[in-house]
Amino acid sequence: MRYLPLQPEDRQAMLGVIGAKSIDDLFVDVPGAARLSGTVPGLPMHATELQVERQLGRLARMNQAAGDGPFFLGAGAYKHHVPASVDHIIQRGEFLTSYTPYQPEIAQGTLQALFEFQTQVARLYGCEVANASMYDGSTACWEAIVMARRITRRGKAILSGGLHPHYVSVCETMAKFTGDVLETALPKLDGTAEMEMARLIAAVDTETSCVVVQNPGILGRVADLSELAEACHAKGALLIAVVTEPVSLGLIRSPGEMGADIVVGEGQSIGVGLQFGGPYVGLFACAEKHVRQMPGRLAGETVDADGKRGFVLTLSTREQHIRREKATSNICTNSGLCALAFTVHMTLLGEKGLRDLAALNHALAVQAADRLARVPGVKVMDGAFFNEFTLTLPKPSRPVVREMARNGVLGGVSLGRLYPDGDGRENGLLVAVTETTTGEDVEALCGALEEALA
């Protein structure tokens, strides 16, 4: 077996040193009833590298990849061009095959990269500090709610109707068990960002631990969070902002600048591919005064015995391996390599690249929205958006999406899939446009929509 260096004579020699007759002697503590006599039944035997490549390659070819044709899917996962050097860096064995940096003297590479990552995320979000990553945006969102509960000692969170329905679902699942109270709402196709802000401002009260608002929202709407932040603070509540498309922050004022206390989100757009939903990277930032209530790992600056600058994992007294049941979270493994991909891509972009990329996304999205508005029967939503917007079709969008996909056009995410309960949302189609979208792609989508709606 190509991954196993021990040879039969090595094994014999080692058994001799141990003083065991056979390998079975080393498994004596396993109850007899649970010892298998041979290999596990029902599984194939080993395969060559070529055989495995063939088997998995065949499965890969059965999928309709984003690059296979015109592509407009978003809803929390976005197709962006990732420079080739990002993947090269994260495949370096020293990053790929290292562990959590518990021995900082031989993990300065990971630790310094994480320190840079934390700084980039904090600045992007307009917050003072950020952690070294969470699993993904949805779990970061729940952790933020738990953190707000700890800070405010209140148990009610108000979730915006613009929060990604899967994020809502994750929070509802957890709240069912922890006893947190969640007030949720559904997005309205005929509403506006301003109406939702007004609703939330009216809803926040002195029992509220936090208001959770996604910007841009699930339908693509962009809102000014400033008044909501003031309303939260007036009632002693925190504002949690969720960002599922980090590229938007190259153009839009950050949630921190608008007054959000905790900003979390999905970092996938920068450096991490679509990967059918994972692994992604959760981003988590807040004000410095709340850092001891923050979940997850933190890299911090210090000096070594010679006085040289170096980095270590710090404030670990918040974490499970020290505090056990009193920890701020149970998170251990996070999303380190995806955080590295994020940081390398962000470094390649820089301020200029990120701003230009965001402006390009927005300009192409505006053009596409204007073109789609001319498709008979299609209505484009009103109001501000970044690179994603909602169309209202004259009939349910789900079969339309399927029909377009069969014709090679991945034309968007049906709101009918995200909101199975209907109530008018089933006619909504969420369309995302990025720097990877060409004019021909937009024409193909218009054509496919016309055909499907005819």
Added chain:
Amino acid sequence: MSAINQSGWRPEMSAGGESDAPATYTGNRALMLEEPLLFEIGDLDRTGVDLPERPKVASRLAGLERNRPIGLPGLSEPEAVRHYTRLSRQNYAIDLGLFPLGSCTMKHNPRLNEKMARLPGFADLHPLTPVDGTQGALAVIHLVAEWLKALTNMPGIAMSPKAGAHGELCGLLAIRAAHEAKGDARKIILVPESAHGTNPATAAFAGYQVKGIPATVDGRVDLDALKAALSPEVAGVMITNPNTCGLFERDMIAIGEAVHAIGGYVYCDGANFNAIVGRVRPGDLGVDAMHINLHKTFSTPHGGGGPGSGPVVFSEALAPFAPLPFVEKHDDRYVLVEEETVAEEGHSKAFGRMVAFHGQMGMFTRAAAYMLSHGADGLKQVSEDAVLSANYILRSLEGVMDAPFAPSGPCMHEAIFSDKNFAEGFSTLDVAKGLIDEGFHPMTVYFPLVVHGAMLVEPTETESKAALDQFIGALRSVAERAKAGDTALKAAPIYAPRRRLDETAAARKPVLVWKEPVQAEAAE
């Protein structure tokens, strides 16, 4: 002149005392290269990407555009590649040598896994692609699920948890949902003192009270103490098997029977599955739920701290409560069961959703490549070699260092030692730092908590006999120095990119983001 990393940044020269070798102008020493922070070499106008001209359109952002710099310096591509390549060289990694971090299973990460995960059909697939266009991805998820079920002899599975601790949470939520379905919400989870910190943290995160169970002198769960702690309030027990002392819990079946008798469930922390994979199936030991770290047993890379993947297998009793989404095979077609299909597919007991999409697809593809490569026969050999190597280390060093459980029999895939025989003032930490100078990553230290000054050594099946012998020689040498009170050991490491780092200072006054030097001075 090249602009690459020529910003004028200079590493701070050390205060001296490291060696008699003359200082260099740059602070570098040949291949030992210092590297500044991105913020010290990049600038806001520099970029490593080229973008096309954008069409001129009127903004539709309602005046919410940024009006201040963000503060994100960029680098050109050669500068960026060099910056991160230089940083990479300051990391130890499994690609460089033996990485005996107990309970972490640092085994070789095959590059075939990486190649397969990067096939465009997997890597460039959107999670909300219409299901007809995702049949190959769902087939991979289903394949990994079927392998894990077969390897554990357990009928149910949740694939979406993102890491081990997330899997623990999934298992406990299923247990809680099962109790609540019977109208019998319970409050307490029993956790042995030797457990990973994630166990009690997870139980608390899931809304349970945690009650500790002591260990016996031979490093196993005290069955009598466990039985005495059982009551109708106990929802279940979290057992790690093989446990964190590297020992198999001989009483596992009896533990399961006692817990089941009071209506509780057995959660098994599968962090140490590498010791038994292909040889022992946890379902045969009375386990109701167990997470499997694909980033340990199934060779997906640790990546400097993640991402991981922690699928959870379930017994018949808990299987119906597994969270959404999951993949089912109906004849030749794979179906993704999500919120909308729950009722019609008869999965109304599913306890909810744990992540936005379908779990760590990139890790499933890697694990699938590993499973198919090894096959049932290869995986059996994996656990045998892992256990053989750990016992070889245990018996080679038990005369040198205190090995508290060595007299009670063989260990599983990790060997545990203690600081008992070290000279006054010498600790486990000194041995760990001494191993760094010998060119090894240290073992896990000060864990499990039930052994004073613990050193937990997990070699995995990845090492040749020659590599094991070299490590044994190195550890013997460093341990002898600790026993002899060699004060030079207190200064270790001296050959690493950094000497011992001041963690106390880091925590006392945390510096978690880079600040402009001027600002930093003003703040002081």
